Amino acid sequence: MPLDRRELIAAGLTGAFVAALPARALAQSGGRAPDAPRTGSATVAAHRVEVPMPNGGVTAGHPLAAMAGTRMLMRGGTAADAVVAAMAVMNVVEPWASSAGGNGFAACLDRKAGKVHSLAFTGAAPRLLDPQGDPKALDHGPKALAVPGAFGGWIALARRFGKLPLSTLLEPAIGYARDGHPLDASIANFITRARKTLALYPTSAAIFLPGGEPPAPRSLFRNPDLAKTFQALADAETAALKGGLDRDRALQAAYDYFYTGPIAQEFARFSTKTGGWLRLDDLKAYQPRWSDPVTTNYRGLDVHASPLTSRTGLELCEQLNLVEGFDLATLPTDGPQLTHLLIEAIKVAKADVYRYAADPAFAKVPVDMLLSKAFAAQRRKLIDPAKAGVYPEGARIAGFDQATWRSRDEDRTRGGDTTSLSAVDADGNAIAVTTTVGGGFGTFLVMGDTGILFNNGLRVGSSAPYAGHPNAVAPGKIALLGNGPTIVLDKGRLKLVFGSPGGETIGQTQFQFLVNVVDRGMSIQAAIEAPRFALDADPNFYKAGAAITVQAEGRFADPVLQGLGAMGHRVEQVGPYAIGSVQGILVDASGARMGGADPRRMGYAVGF
Template sequence: MKHLLTLLLSIVTVLSASAQQTQKPVLHGKNWMAITGKPLAATAGAMTFQKGGNAVDAACAMLAATCTMWDVLSWGGETQALIYNPKTKKVIAINAMGVAPTGATVDFFKSKGFNFPPAYGPLAATTPGTPGGLLYMLANYGTLSLEQVLAPAMEMAAGYPMEAQTANSIERGKERIKEWPYSKKVFLTHLGEDREAPEAGEIFVQKDLLQTLTKLVEAEKAALKKGTSRKAAIMAAYERFYTGDIAKEFVRGSQEQGGLITMQDLAKWKPLEEEPLLVNYKGIDVYKLQQWTQGPALLQALNILENFDLKSMGYNSSKYIHTLYQSMNLAFADRDFYYGDSYFAPQEPMKGLLSKEYAKQRATLIQYDKNNPDIGPGDPYPFEGKVNPYLKLLKERGYELDTTKRNFAPTHDIRNSSSMVEYQDRLWRGTTTVEAADNEGWVVSITPSGGWVPACIAGNTGIGMSQRMQSFVLDPELNPFNVVEPGKRPRVTLTPSMALKDGKPFLSFAVQGGDTQEQNLLQFFLNVVEFGMNVQQAAEAANINTNQLWLSLGGTKTEDRQPKPGHILLHDSTAEAVRNELKKMGYTLSFDDRTSGPINAIYFDWEHESLWGGSSNHGEDYGISW
């Protein structure tokens, strides 16, 4: 009888989850869909589709527009993308992550008293990746000219009405902004007044950035006049940015303020086209970027969860939450120790980490009745026929289990917050996402970031520098694969996603939110696949967040980054019975009405040959379709 009641309860839970009302409607489209983190940027995507562009063109236009709007990213940051090419019927990965500059060594940062590279300022900057990534994608997979694609962003740089979210971020970060002369010139439009940042709705003009974007278009036009191809003309703009007068001013402005980036650093850096990593979950191929991101952690978690009957547990039941939490912890423990830049030695054991057999072994570590605070990295090497060279290090290292010293949010997110509301606001707003699809079959998922407010602008370029150096470690005992080194990419949290079913696009999805990204995306995917939610329901659904991981962002001291074993964030709506059961399992509970960063997604309805869009019900994320 007890078993029957449990089964009936789980069925009711699943049915109620799939029937939930949403605050925003599902977005339907037949010809194209454009979704991103800002309404004006979504409009830029729609404008580009209306010009006859494909999904790559529209995605690049949205990327350019969001970079121009600051707050969560800018032009000097980094871009990570997955693209489904309908001509080859394959998913490709774009690696436009910048690298550590000349002089960025362990000894350099330790000499300044850091345990991690800094979170802000010129020394936090990797080389800019977004311009190169955008130009590479547009040249190779788009159809329009750079002039056409940059037109909305250039019009915005000439002056657009700033939204309250960005304006208030500038005001909160103004003391740090004043440390950098070029940032102060751009951002503090009312210097010396009580409010020094722009007002909401104020027309925000960026003359220097407009000049930089104009130079890119001029380079394209000059190349076309010489009779070069469309692709070569766009890459002429690329060369002007990374080796020409734009590069010279960027380097000058960076070094003037204490930065390390050199002309050689910019000239040597290139965007890379890569093979994505994937696993199959119950007949669905799920694609992520390689291990220089945290993306494979979602794939590892799916492999582990495949060993459990999640649907029978019921959506967000105590058993489901516990199983999910433990599986994520196992995946993140491996992320924290084994992930890094694959172009540098040592080579990450990804074959072993993503094997189904390794996942089964890891799944056996999950205790059904309590949290395991001692979860650490596993040993994937035997699953690719090798001996783990780090067994001694893992045994000597132990695990930092101090539960009193680390905030849930990266410390940079709460530095200027006067309340818990602002603290959570900053937590969820880091980064943005871009989703685009068209009726030719092109699909694009991007998670760009870097150069967020308060950003240090490099000279008179109008370009804010990245803050991604902070995701390196200085101590190989923490992660021997992610130790800072000139020319190397940090292991980042940025992680677009794509899934194919029966060889055709099934889902394209991404989220913002630092270390919570993979957690939110995992639950979004399971909400659709296991619990029958549509994309909007899944985007709005209550999540859980684990704190039992090493933070990737914020703080230059080890204690700023340490895990909080057993600490879990739950939605305010979590039932009292579920709360009590989790407490009995040893969890420390906290609650909020926002438990996920803004998720944006596209579902492909092949039965009706239409597109379904989902866009978060909080923040500024917005979609347009036709």
């Protein structure tokens, strides 16, 4: 039987490989040609091709963002320049999940120094917040605002690891916001679904419901106010450069324009006018924070993920430590055992992390214990290899006792909506960023005439629904994110850079993806596209004994699903491509860098 055209293309028709092929595989015309109908396979192994990145590249949640980042690399920029340009474009093309007024984390490999750094660009609750207020007011509207962290993160990345001016980095986003871009059908659908809430706020309706109606798929979508805001930030930098300031201080001038200058003043004015808590002092007090990532070693690889105030880094590391005690590589993929062990590890890790994780400025958190191999060995005893366990209580760790939690009205958590992108540059530096506006469209409130949506990072989910919990909402406290961009090193060399959106599912998605690469030996695109599951907890992951449902993508083999049911799992089939959206870059043993993007959303990789 002739080789499938994808196999021919993937293998490459050159050199010794061609000589080794049977003659019938070499037909260049007729029914056996590589592009002839009869050579096509019945199924497609992958919906995206792996993208080679010999000189660098970007994989992002939208093609225009990936291309914008790659344009920066082609102009001599760094991975930092690429991700800043890509994030700015994501603000325009995926506004329900991305914004300069959002929050997020970045994981950054400085190749020359051989060190991974974590950047948190997460804003705190306003100091005037009333923690006894109605939790539903934190879902959307003026009281749901957390301090915007994302733009500060863009500047921090550009200052520490970038080369290009901010005006260059913002140029693609300004053009798409000013002149328009064809609105993806999925984004048009999100706007339609959110129209009732968007219509509550005139500044939002003016952008997202022009003429009172949601924009049609593939219609030209514009945000002229955002274009003006981005241009004003670029102009602030340009004016500083013309005034004799160096690049670093010029970038700081743009930062100041956003957090203390005219844009900050508009944010504060609009918040006060609409009954919100945000004030100019909250914006002035904000700073992005550089720190060391949380780390573990998994089967000889060093995994670096986001520290507090992300819960996902702790989740991912503990999950890996738990399953390291099982020989996953020997388990059949057409049976339930592998998936069962991953499910049980997620339960244990979530119980531990949700018990303790909080803003370390407000709570004592046993980070070292949660990352410990010895702790994982003890907690692994909760995993029955043959039977589903109940959702456990988080471990009781001496010295970290907590007060009794008291429920407030309702304790069902709200979901989150995020986006992730990864980049490598010609020098081997790598950055993964996961950024969010909280729930879809964040606060749903465009701040005055800026064109910027803020994040609703105070909502139940990011904050605990229980008074007395260390993650309960409070003035000045940073609520938790699920964002967990991750870098994996093999003996100090880059192996993998990746991240995923998905709210509560981020840690679960990234865990399964990493097991696919490390234990199952999958290529980057195969690991991304493999079927995934996600646990849902009723009422939430804070509460021991919560009812757990395993949401499984419809592509799982029937024996896997049936076996999970027989082991006591409650399984619900969902869409075939429904959970998470990994964007990542894998470096193989030869040093080749291959980018992968997730077909579950609009993910796309671009290399050169």
